[in-house]
Amino acid sequence: MESKSTAIYEAEQIGHYLLSIPIHDSEKNTYIDAMQKLNIPFSNYEQALWNSMLKSKFKMACIDAGLALKDPNNNARRKLFTMLAILEASPNYTQYFLSRNFSFFYLFKIGAVGIRAVLRAMIGILIVNNIKRKCS
Amino acid sequence: MQLKYDYIIVGSGATGAIAAHALVEAGVNVAVLDVGVEDEKYKEIIPNKDFISIRKEDDNQKKYFLGNDFEGIPWQTSKVGSQLTPPRNFLTQLSKKFIPFESDSFSPMESMAKGGLGGGWGLGCYEFSKPELDAIGLKESEMLKAYEAVASHIGISGDKDDAAPYTLRDLKNVMPVSDLEQNLNGIFSSYKNQKNSLNKKGIYVGRTPLAVLTKDRENRRAIQYKDMDLWSDKDKSGYRSWMTIEQLSSNSNFTYHKNCLVIKFREQENGVDVIVKRTDTNEEQIFTCKKLILSPGVLGTARIVIRSFDYKKEQLPVICNPYCYIPCFQWRMLGKEIEQRKTGFGQLMLFLDEDKTNFDVGLAALYSYRSLLLFKLIKESPLNYSDSRILMQYMQSSFTIAGVHHPEKSSATKFIRMKQNVETFTGDILTGQYILSDQELQTNENREKKIKSALKTLGCQPIKTIYTPHGGSIHYAGTLPFSDNGEKFSIHPNGKLAGTKNVFVADGSGFNYLPAKGLTFTLMANAYNVAKNVLKNE
Numbered sequence: 177m178e179s180k181s182t183a184i185y186e187a188e189q190i191g192h193y194l195l196s197i198p199i200h201d202s203e204k205n206t207y208i209d210a211m212q213k214l215n216i217p218f219s220n221y222e223q224a225l226w227n228s229m230l231k232s233k234f235k236m237a238c239i240d241a242g243l244a245l246k247d248p249n250n251n252a253r254r255k256l257f258t259m260l261a262i263l264e265a266s267p268n269y270t271q272y273f274l275s276r277n278f279s280f281f282y283l284f285k286i287g288a289v290g291i292r293a294v295l296r297a298m299i300g301i302l303i304v305n306n307i308k309r310k311c312s
Numbered sequence: 313m314q315l316k317y318d319y320i321i322v323g324s325g326a327t328g329a330i331a332a333h334a335l336v337e338a339g340v341n342v343a344v345l346d347v348g349v350e351d352e353k354y355k356e357i358i359p360n361k362d363f364i365s366i367r368k369e370d371d372n373q374k375k376y377f378l379g380n381d382f383e384g385i386p387w388q389t390s391k392v393g394s395q396l397t398p399p400r401n402f403l404t405q406l407s408k409k410f411i412p413f414e415s416d417s418f419s420p421m422e423s424m425a426k427g428g429l430g431g432g433w434g435l436g437c438y439e440f441s442k443p444e445l446d447a448i449g450l451k452e453s454e455m456l457k458a459y460e461a462v463a464s465h466i467g468i469s470g471d472k473d474d475a476a477p478y479t480l481r482d483l484k485n486v487m488p489v490s491d492l493e494q495n496l497n498g499i500f501s502s503y504k505n506q507k508n509s510l511n512k513k514g515i516y517v518g519r520t521p522l523a524v525l526t527k528d529r530e531n532r533r534a535i536q537y538k539d540m541d542l543w544s545d546k547d548k549s550g551y552r553s554w555m556t557i558e559q560l561s562s563n564s565n566f567t568y569h570k571n572c573l574v575i576k577f578r579e580q581e582n583g584v585d586v587i588v589k590r591t592d593t594n595e596e597q598i599f600t601c602k603k604l605i606l607s608p609g610v611l612g613t614a615r616i617v618i619r620s621f622d623y624k625k626e627q628l629p630v631i632c633n634p635y636c637y638i639p640c641f642q643w644r645m646l647g648k649e650i651e652q653r654k655t656g657f658g659q660l661m662l663f664l665d666e667d668k669t670n671f672d673v674g675l676a677a678l679y680s681y682r683s684l685l686l687f688k689l690i691k692e693s694p695l696n697y698s699d700s701r702i703l704m705q706y707m708q709s710s711f712t713i714a715g716v717h718h719p720e721k722s723s724a725t726k727f728i729r730m731k732q733n734v735e736t737f738t739g740d741i742l743t744g745q746y747i748l749s750d751q752e753l754q755t756n757e758n759r760e761k762k763i764k765s766a767l768k769t770l771g772c773q774p775i776k777t778i779y780t781p782h783g784g785s786i787h788y789a790g791t792l793p794f795s796d797n798g799e800k801f802s803i804h805p806n807g808k809l810a811g812t813k814n815v816f817v818a819d820g821s822g823f824n825y826l827p828a829k830g831l832t833f834t835l836m837a838n839a840y841n842v843a844k845n846v847l848k849n850e
Contacts, residue, residue, distance in 0.1 A: 194698050206374060210382050241696035248694070249388050256697050261385045261687045265374040270367045272701065273686045275708045278647035286706055293699035300696070 183208045186230065190259040193236045195272055199263070206262045214258065216251050221311040225252045228307060235303065241293060242300025314567065317343040319846070320586055320601040322574045322616070323608035323819070324348065325428020326832050327839035329556035330462060331605050331818045334843035336566045344557065345599065347424035347591050348570035349406055353380060354399035360546040363539040363683050364652050376543060377685060386688065396432060397684070399543050403431050410573055410591060410737050411612065418728075418746035419783040420632070422611055424591075426570075427554030429609065429786060430832070435523040435550050435657055436677065437468050438829035439481040441670035447721075447825035449794030449805055450838060458837035460485055466551040466836070469526040469535075474507070475518020477670060478663045478829065487526045489519050490535055494651055495680035495712055496660040498644050502770045514666035515766045520658050520677065523551035523833075537653035539683045550657070572597070575738060576619040577604055577815060584814050589738065603846050606809070607818040607839060611728065614791040614821065615742060617801065617809065618730045625801050627729045628791045630744065631826050634718040634756055635785035638676070638764065639692070640772040645710040656683045658715070662770075664762055674759040675828045676714040676767070712772050716763055717828040718756045722790050723749065746782035787831050789823035807842030808849070818842040 187207040191199030218226060225243070229236040229252060236256075243250045264273045318341040321328050328344060335342045354376045359366055366373055378384045379398030396403060407422045423429045439459050442452045463485035470480050471489040480486060492500060503510065503517040510517070525534050532548040532555070545552055560566040571592040578585040586599040606613045614628050656679075664674040681689060686704055689711065693700040725747040733741040748756070764774045792809070795802040800811040803822035809815040818839040820831060 194701065196698075202371075210385075213381050214385075237696055237698055240698070244694055244696055244700075253697075254387050257387065257687070257691060258382065258385055260690065260697050260701070261378055261382075261685070262374065264685055264687045265377040267368055267371060267373070273705060274364070274367060275648070275650045275682070275705065277649045278706055282647060282706065286703060289699050289702045293695045293703075296696055296699070 238300035241296035242304040326430040327819045328607035329553035330836040330839040331843040343567040345572040348426040351402040358544040415744040418744040419781040430553035436830040437521045437833040443671035444827045458840040470521030471519040473518040493654040516663045541656035610821045631790040633785040633787045638714040681711045720826045789820035792821040794822040806845040
């Protein structure tokens, strides 16, 4: 486990990537606790992916999308998944996870998100392949 | 400590609790020997509120939704038991340590909890048909009376609809059916509109009879639709076997002994010695009784019987329903809010009975998805988590999960085997093999195709089929098949273990066949009959 400040930085980056908002200290602390308890092991390749993901929200999204197709059980994604679960199990972010009545026009947003997800996956696959090549 | 009783029951699960109840009511002196693991971590911290209120208000929710050690965040798990929520994890606690099982092809779930696997039961109650009971080796006339007695004890709600021939039959002790949630109501309405054409194909849809109260009874409340059923039993609306054990504990003729792992029995002139190894002190204790009733579950019973017969036979048959689940998508629910009042139990069933014999019927239990939390659904998506969250939040109300069970019978490639192993707590280990023949696989695949086709007709588009390892249905039977020829390692239909004078088996060890329908209600009814037979045998 890295230092506490590194873990806090990770929590902030992941939280911002997942929900596009800054997250509370309580969720950052839960993330630190989770990382200590889960002790997720990283190979050199996974560490390289992770370092790249932390550089920007855009890269994190693309690499996550690329891995979702190519290597969904990669441990780099496990960190994101753990934070996703932590955010869902917090009353601060309930509105991001519970169902609600969406208007018809929300379908346009859904369509746009779908297209963005595909584009992120295409770029992500290129980045993931590149990192894999460098690590092998 | 008193070690001598008239009747000793091994195990406190669905069958042990019912057998104990029948004996205690008859006024005889009864003890239950059990390991008796209980949830000490989460029970007290889960508020008695509905799911939505908890999600919006409780700062502590991460403790029980995710678990103290984050064990509720699954990763790369398709193993049996991974569906248990952290507050239900105690059901399998200590099993690996005290009753290990090794196999590459069979992954049964076993419990050492107070109330046994009944603590995680989906609460579906089905009376088996006459052809099914005949194939199992049970007498219909006796079972019908036992079904009524058990229904009266545990409380069952249901409806006499098209599925009644496969579920309640003519059961009289039934409470009004629970309110059907929106997601499943759409499917049920669709069925009603196309009933004639579906019935011609052998498809019948109806409400699942559940061991859930819809009227208050003693210290149990009618269902409150809080959707916390997979996490907590606060209102005791759904029946759990530990409730019977707790109820019996106030009787002077009943004793519950915890931390007792029964190793074997030894018949004496006028009774039975029960050899126990305590799980808290590792010490051996010997209880004695006039009659012994084994009900620790079929694998537990197999272990005790093999040891008691000096390992003369180490390999026994086993059967377990093949199971898969099919996430489906319902367009009509897209972008809708899931109602606040709902339950986590499966409320609707689809039966496939092509030749209309009420035998070898396939079934799909239908569930909506909410209280298991969205992140687990997001994980299954092939997209990045951030975009997937937005899409899944929108689509969440549209997901219906169909849990498909197949009927099953014994074959030479499905067995368990006991091996000596000095490193284990009991000095031995159970192993097993579970392989379906090509023909069985083909039959099951054909059945799944027909069920998927019916789901499509009902507006439920199947997305994919997820197969669990053998053992995933958590329905086990057939290790000591019913037989009246008195051969060792079999059970007489009255419940007596062949080759013994005073040992009975009240769990599913004798069942020669497993219908696709859940067997818990039938197991309980059989346990009730075994208890009555034990009393007659006095």
